[in-house]
Amino acid sequence: MTEIERIRTAFRVTDPDEAEGHLSEQQWESLACGELGHEDHEAALDHILGCRRCTEIHQSLLVLREHAHAFDPGAPVPDITRKPSRRGWVFSGILAVAATLFIIIFRPLGPDMTSNGPSAAFDPILRSSQWEQPAVPLSPIGQTSMSGIVFSWTSSPIAPVSIVQLIDNRGEVVWTSQETENTSIEWPGDLAKQPGHYYWRVLSLGGAVGGEQASDLVAFDLTDNPP
Amino acid sequence: MYEEDFGHLVRQYSRLIRSAVARVAGPSAARICDDVEQNVLIALWQAMPGEQIPDHPSSYIYRAAVRETIRAVRGLKQTSELGPEADKADFSAPPDAIVESKELGRAIRAALSEIGADRRRAVTAHLAGYDVKEIMAMFEWPYHKARNLIARGMADLRRKLEARGYRD
Secondary structure (H helix, E strand, C coil): CCCHHHHHHHHCCCCCCCCCCCCCHHHHHHHCCCCCHHHHHHHHHHHCCCHHHHHHHHHHHHHHHHHHHHHHHCCCCCCCCCCCCCHHHHHHHHHHHHHHHHHHHHHHHCHHHHHHHCCCCCCCCCCCCCCCCCCCECCEEEEEEEEEEEEEECCEEEECEEEEEEECCCCEEEECCCCCCCCEEEEECCCCCCCEEEEEEEEEEEECCCCEEEECEEEEEEEECCC | CCCHHHHHHHHHHHHHHHHHHHHHHHHHHHHHHHHHHHHHHHHHHCCCCCCCCCCCCCCHHHHHHHHHHHHHHHHHHHHCCCHHHHHCCCCCCCHHHHHHHHHHHHHHHHHHHHCHHHHHHHHHHHCCCCHHHHHHHHCCCCHHHHHHHHHHHHHHHHHHHHHHHCCC
């Protein structure tokens, strides 16, 4: 999987599929015909970009808008074939000249400005600490009884403050503990114990580099009758 | 407009709607789009007011085509036929991968919220699967502006992900 595919997949996995404020049929029609006012148009696009369901409808309507005018003069002219105004060209020209001058003048001062282009290699990984010293989860791991569950770990030597995250088998974080300098913490009293497969890890806070580091993710099965 | 011309227009629209639905239908497009085209063809005929074909039906039929496209896409969604496989959470993947992907997704969304409005929109559209031409049409941006906003926005996103601990 390429970098952009990985980012896109991650972006879509967390997409709010059932976001509120879907466009009505009338609003879709107005959008597709270019009849929405500026503010309504902006609001519609903001919703569409945050809602996978509406993104799919919108993408299909863009195909319709792009090609319908070719065989139906009554259909709206596609946006991208409309000629920009003369004023727009003049403004763009001024901007282009200004941008060129800016680059010529300031380029020697900013060598990093172009170092992060879209083709740069990038392989995002789960925050882990192959480059630091993470906490080490000790228990529970594997088959675990429903009674008396205590999460225990060895804390990071450089970041002793820890947070425990409990994650269900769909990857959702179901509990995040308070910050603690202890190395154990009980299953939260307000979280019902349901049999199933879980993951947990320790986030180590602070330390020399700041931020937080995640330990390895470990798994356990909560069962009524462990072996 | 003669009925024959009108029928030709309806057929062209039904083929176009088929393509529009295929744009978002993913791998199952070929199998489902024959049905979509047929249903749309019937619906467009039925959408005409009464038995009389309007003198200038083309803008009317464009609007009907918009409605039928929306219904076709929604219909696919209800039968879970929609979307490239990559768009869906793959729960057959190793759970560690799901967790990592969700965490990265949340980090991406948090990072996007810190980026300037135009760059955020460009990157969000780019990640949602819009191509440059679609982004140009969507925001009425010229080509170079769209390309620049995507590139600079992606660079911003990478920097912010790095700041959150996601390294190259």
